[in-house]
Amino acid sequence: MPGKYYTEERECNRCGATYDAPYMIGVRQPMRSLCSDCNSDQKEERIERVLSEHPDVWYRPNSEDKEIAVYKPDGGRWYFRHDSKAVERIKQVYQEQEEG
Ligand SMILES: [Zn+2]
Structure with missing residues (x-):
């Protein structure tokens, strides 16, 4: 289970801005290597990438409060109300084998 973590100032790998990076105790790599701006950009890119890789497993429902099915x-x-949750599910269900 998640252990304790601490934060340490470091430079964003992408834009070089200083930010408080979270580290797990005993782990040398930070849990995030990007500042929050770049991190959310990267998240958007990941969402776009997963959705474009799997165009046949999702669609936009005709619904005001559900963004994606x-x-x-x-x-x-x-x-799902947000693409990010849908992407997590798509990865779980449809990309399980990919990373091995
Ligand atoms: Zn950055």
Whole structure:
């Protein structure tokens, strides 16, 4: 389970801005190597990338409060308010084998 962590000032890997990086105790690499601005840019890019890699497993529902729907393997749907949650689910369900 998550241990204790601390923060230390370091430079963003992308833009060089100084930010408080979170470190797990005993781990040399920070949990985030980008400042919060670059981190959210990177998150957007990841969302775009995953959605474009899997155009056949999601669609935009005609709904005011659900932004995206993802097909369940059994034919049902998951509805999400934000793309970021949908991307997590797509990765879990459809990209499991990829990283090995
Ligand atoms: Zn940055």
